[in-house]
Amino acid sequence: MALIVQKYGGTSVANSERIRAVAERVVATAREGNQVIVVVSAMAGETDKLVRFAHEITDAPDEREMDLLLSSGERVTSALMAMAIQKIGSDSMSFTGRQVGIRTDSSHTKAMIESIEADRLKRALGEGKIPVVAGFQGINELSDVTTLGRGGSDTTAVAIAAALKADLCEIYTDVEGVFTADPRIVPDARKMDRVSYDEMLEMASLGAKVLHGRSVEFAKKYSVPLIVRSSFNQAPGTLVTKEDGAMEKVVVTGITHDKNQTRITLKGVPDRPGIAASIFNAIAKANINVDIIVQNVSSDDNATDLSFTVSKSDEKKALEITKKISAELGSRGVTINSNVAKVSILGVGMQSHFGVAARMFETLSREGINIMMISTSEIKISCVIDVKHMEVAVRALHAEFELGQG
Numbered sequence: 001m002a003l004i005v006q007k008y009g010g011t012s013v014a015n016s017e018r019i020r021a022v023a024e025r026v027v028a029t030a031r032e033g034n035q036v037i038v039v040v041s042a043m044a045g046e047t048d049k050l051v052r053f054a055h056e057i058t059d060a061p062d063e064r065e066m067d068l069l070l071s072s073g074e075r076v077t078s079a080l081m082a083m084a085i086q087k088i089g090s091d092s093m094s095f096t097g098r099q100v101g102i103r104t105d106s107s108h109t110k111a112m113i114e115s116i117e118a119d120r121l122k123r124a125l126g127e128g129k130i131p132v133v134a135g136f137q138g139i140n141e142l143s144d145v146t147t148l149g150r151g152g153s154d155t156t157a158v159a160i161a162a163a164l165k166a167d168l169c170e171i172y173t174d175v176e177g178v179f180t181a182d183p184r185i186v187p188d189a190r191k192m193d194r195v196s197y198d199e200m201l202e203m204a205s206l207g208a209k210v211l212h213g214r215s216v217e218f219a220k221k222y223s224v225p226l227i228v229r230s231s232f233n234q235a236p237g238t239l240v241t242k243e244d245g246a247m248e249k250v251v252v253t254g255i256t257h258d259k260n261q262t263r264i265t266l267k268g269v270p271d272r273p274g275i276a277a278s279i280f281n282a283i284a285k286a287n288i289n290v291d292i293i294v295q296n297v298s299s300d301d302n303a304t305d306l307s308f309t310v311s312k313s314d315e316k317k318a319l320e321i322t323k324k325i326s327a328e329l330g331s332r333g334v335t336i337n338s339n340v341a342k343v344s345i346l347g348v349g350m351q352s353h354f355g356v357a358a359r360m361f362e363t364l365s366r367e368g369i370n371i372m373m374i375s376t377s378e379i380k381i382s383c384v385i386d387v388k389h390m391e392v393a394v395r396a397l398h399a400e401f402e403l404g405q406g
């Protein structure tokens with residue numbers, strides 16, 4: 001008997017009809033002789049709606065309160081899903097993150113899972129029940145509710161699969177798997193049959209929201225076989241697994257885009273040792289991740305411009321901190337640009353090929369797109385551009401590196 005964790009995303013549980021269809025699928029898997037644990041997201045659009053409500057009340061919602069608020073969306077779908085499963089004749093029980101002992105750190109709104117008590121889930125399985133767990137949430141050491149960051153239900157599912165040593169974790173979503181680029185932007189994007197943990201990790205961290213980055217980290221660390229597939233049909237999906245010889249050897253595996261970026265620039269900062277450390281220490285202390293950093297060559301007056309990107313959800317906090325530091329350093333002020341996006345090309349094959357970056361820059365230049373920032377690693381190249389060019393850039397790069405179906 002196999003143990004399978006199935007996670008259903010927002011579109012897959014968007015209304016009662018969809019919840020009933022998913023319940024049928026879950027029960028069919030159980031009737032084939034498997035033990036099944038279900039993890040659900042909030043109904044599509046619900047989390048956004050809750051975020052909007054909070055911002056109608058205040059500009060700067062308290063993060064502890066935000067977590068309690070946002071966790072409610074997943075509670076709703078978990079209870080409805082358990083009812084739908086019961087209705088078609090199988091035993092089921094819903095659980096919040098707290099009830100299955102998902103313990104996290106205390107970084108509200110982007111907490112990290114530290115441990116899961118598997119007992120309650122094992123007991124439910126032992127009693128022949130299908131447990132349905134509310135995704136995206138846990139509790140911290142004070143028993144306060146935390147959430148795992150947008151898209152975090154994937155991480156709940158993989159962490160549960162790892163904790164219970166499940167045979168498989170299936171992520172059901174609204175596309176047929178992992179594609180060479182977002183199929184909503186690139187119509188001829190190709191579905192991949194297999195992708196390595198490392199490449200998936202890179203794709204997720206560069207903005208391909210089909211999987212939450214941390215879920216891939218867990219899957220890799222605990223060797224959880226992970227399948228991404230559609231809840232709307234029976235297509236086999238994409239297997240995320242260890243790299244092996246059978247995987248395609250291509251230079252560029254995929255193109256990603258990320259609109260969730262803001263660029264902050266400190267103008268005329270004194271160019272002397274310790275300045276960067278003081279800026280980025282202050283930002284790190286506020287639990288904000290900085291992505292790309294660019295420092296210009298200093299001008300005659302020994303001052304330089306320093307730009308960096310943070311995610312949009314952190315932009316207010318990051319701006320406040322940067323303005324404070326700017327005043328302390330006597331720099332010439334701070335500017336912010338929220339209309340930026342990051343497009344990236346990635347692939348482990350890039351390590352052994354020359355000229356990939358040049359091809360990327362040439363493609364963007366051919367489309368008349370100005371590059372504001374560049375960042376590279378062995379297996380990816382990212383460019384920050386104006387958001388209005390993002391879709392054109394993704395399509396042009398996808399064509400340039402011949403990733404399409406044709």
Ligand code: ADP
Nearest residue numbers: 009010011173174178179181182184208209210
């Ligand atoms: P869910 O609500 O099921 O978690 P998400 O919206 O979080 O679904 O993730 C699925 C979406 O990810 C797809 O609808 C697609 O638009 C987007 N996406 C972005 N990049 C990719 C990619 N490379 N492959 C597949 N989907 C992608």
Ligand code: ASP
Nearest residue numbers: 041047136150151152153
């Ligand atoms: N409901 C949360 C979100 O919309 C978590 C998830 O769906 O994974 O981000």
Ligand code: MG
Nearest residue numbers: 009151209210
């Ligand atoms: Mg998601």
